[in-house]
Amino acid sequence: MxxxxxxxxxxxxxxxxxxxxxxxxxxxxxxxxxxxxxxxxxxxxxxxxxxxxxxxxxxxxxxxxxxxxxxxxxxxxxxxxxxxxxxxxxxxxxxxxxxxxxxxxxxxxxxxxxxxxxxxxxxxxxxWRPVDGAVTVDDxxxxxxxxxxxxxxxxxxxxxSPRGRVAAWSYPSPVRVLAGGTDGAWLCAAGDGPGVYIRGIGGTHEDLPTQGPGLIDGLSVDGTGQWLAAEVDAGLTVWDLAARGGRVRPRPRRLEARVAMGVAAWRPARGAVIATGGLDGTLSLWDVRAGSARRTATPVARRFAGAPVTALAWLQSDVLVHADRSGRVTAQHLAELAGR
CATH class of the missing domain: 2.130.10.10 (YVTN repeat-like/Quinoprotein amine dehydrogenase)
Incomplete structure (x- = not known):
């Protein structure tokens, strides 16, 4: 090539x-x-x-x-x-x-x-083949x-595991969406009910509430394994999954609730920064360390794509690739992220 x-x-x-x-x-x-x-x-x-x-x-x-x-x-x-x-x-x-x-x-x-x-x-x-049956796998x-x-x-x-099934868990509502941290500390699940269920390797289990009325469309854990984002119709809810004493201490970062939010992507490796793209063409960059359970985070940078944003990916720690519904794919430098 x-x-x-x-x-x-x-x-x-x-x-x-x-x-x-x-x-x-x-x-x-x-x-x-x-x-x-x-x-x-x-x-x-x-x-x-x-x-x-x-x-x-x-x-x-x-x-x-x-x-x-x-x-x-x-x-x-x-x-x-x-x-x-x-x-x-x-x-x-x-x-x-x-x-x-x-x-x-x-x-x-x-x-x-x-x-x-x-x-x-x-x-x-x-x-190997963990599952081979008639029931459709959701995630x-x-x-x-x-x-x-x-x-x-x-x-x-x-x-x-390659040796067979090692565990099975039921939850208060059916699970459709999964995410796992790169460090393997937490397994996160969501589905037909509000909130996220997380389970630690040692058996710790907690339920985390989401902001907004909608069901969760997607879950993602950043590259450090510390931050979990849940995508709902109204925007994002983000938690700090840093463990203390074998239990998780969720501290939700309430990002600005935007009905127009469409896609999201964590900055790789360094974590803590997430990009969101909206159906209104808005690109927003958030440092989730700046928010708290009582204070809504505000974006550290904003850009406008000119058409609904359909996809995001990080090229470098300060360069974002974004695509929109018109078919335009753009790599854009974000000077506001210098030093973060």
Whole structure:
């Protein structure tokens, strides 16, 4: 695919003839997943197109493996594992909606229909199959420092290791959405009821309330494993998951409730900063350390995309890639984040 640039430029713009649905960045590469057409592999320094991959039905999720060698895509009709070095499609299924999650050691758990398969990144070979049944899997994630895969199945959460099922948990309301911290300390779950259920490796369990009337659309933990964000119709609720004495001490950061909030992305590695994109075209940057349970956080920076924001990803600690409904993909430097 040619030589890649070694350092990302602070700004570029590219037009894509489709609606971007998700973005992912790894090193000098950026992937744009689109709602109906092919995924686009771009040079993250310039926005130059390097390759395309067609996933029938389009893709709504995309992410690089931790070592950056493989791209996982999932959409309403299936999934694909795409090797960056030579463009090989190592595995692809195009018949059922799919979800996936990468572990820190390059294993990809793919949920499709009632089956969860674990693939290794290098060759895309299936290693084991935690679930293979008729009940549709809603979500999948890794926790316990990547040793265990959690599956949202039939409203419950089931945990598996290569030796088989190790635990199963029921909650007051059916669970549909999962998230696990990179340090493996917490497994977070949400679904048909308000709030988030979190469970620690040592068995600690707590329920966390959300702000706003809507049900949770998504959960995400930042790269440090300390901050949990729950996306609801009215905006975000963020908690500090720093543990003390074996129990979690949630301190919610009430970010500005915005009905127009559409997508969110944690800054990688350093954490504490989250970007949100709105249906009104607003991009907001938040330092969640600035808020408290009693004081609403205010954004440290704002930008305007000009069209509803559909996807976000961090290129550097102060460079954000964002895509909007018009098909425009932009890498933008954010000077306000210097020193944070």
């Amino acid at each position: 040619g030589a890649m640039a070694t350092q990302a430029a602070p700004g570029w713009e590219r037009q894509i003839d489709d609606v971007p649905a998700a973005l992912a960045v790894s090193g000098t590469l950026c992937v744009v997943a689109c709602q109906s057409g092919p995924a686009h592999l771009l040079d993250a320094a310039t926005g130059q197109l390097l390759a395309r991959l067609v996933l029938p039905g389009g893709a709504r999720r995309v992410r690089f493996s931790p070592d950056g060698s493989v791209v996982a895509l999932a959409g309403p009709r299936g999934y694909a594992l795409w090797r960056v070095a030579d463009g090989a499609v190592m595995t692809r299924t195009t018949d059922t909606p799919a979800e996936f999650a990468w572990s820190d050691d390059n294993l990809c758990a793919v949920a499709c229909g009632g089956t969860v398969r674990i693939f290794e990144a290098d060759r895309g070979l299936e290693q 999948v994630t890794w926790f316990d420092r990547g040793n265990t895969v959690a599956v949202a199945l039939g409203g419950e959460v089931h945990a598996f």
